[in-house]
Amino acid sequence: MLVNMDKLLGNMKSKPIAGPKLLSLDNTHTCKVNLDSLIIDGQTVQSEPVHTSQSGYNLALSFGICVDEQSEKSYLSISFIILPGEFDAILPWPFRFPITISILDLKGSKKNISHSIPWDARKVIFNRPASNANVSFQITQFCLVDILRANSNTYVQDGFIFVQLHINFMESCAQPTPNKEWLKTTQDPIQTNILENMMTN
Secondary structure: OOOOHHHHHHHHHHOOOOOOOEOOOOOEEEEEEEHHHHHHHOOOEEOOOEEOOOOOOEEEEEEEEEEOOOOOOEEEEEEEEEEOOOOHHHOOOOOOOOEEEEEOOOOOOOOOEEEEEOOOOOOHHHOOOOOOOOOOEEEEEEEEHHHHHHOHHHHOEOOEEEEEEEEOOOOOOOOOOOHHHOOEEEOOHHHHHHHHHHHHO
16 A cells, blocks of 8 residues: 555654653743632642753642731732753753742733742752652742732733743852842832732721
8 A cells, every 4th residue: 555655754754753842032921810710729739840941841830829827818929839840860960040930910000919039049849849749839929819809900910910930041049048038039019019008998
């Protein structure tokens, strides 16, 4: 039986080669997160894994709702996780690149709500994963749920928020970060203003 090679090659070209989901060219990955579902179900949801390159690190984010016992306020919790990857044996460890996680401003006003995770050599979350994923770095109070609801036109669309992971490969950390600087939070003006208004009202 003769095979039409032109047709066979055409079919092969039309079918994308399966592979891992990769960071965008600007070293970011954006997750669409169902905020309403997180609030109602109270479950933790992990994003689809994303690779920094075809042979790079395997990363993920997870999302949940945390309630502060004293204030009884609900917060969006976001965790960063390094997962085992196929090419871990040839990658440099520990993972040394600054990480920024942002809830995107959907109006394009650059008022993202962002937190950065500085590198610390003493933290096992940056080491090469064993058989399972590393312990996650959890930001339990990433943002008040009330802030997202009060600014639904800015951060929420049809019950969804968009969370962006950015890895800064232009900067490789070499020194451990002091404990007091372990979690550095960058608040945009809109978040600061809302918090001030909530405290005064």
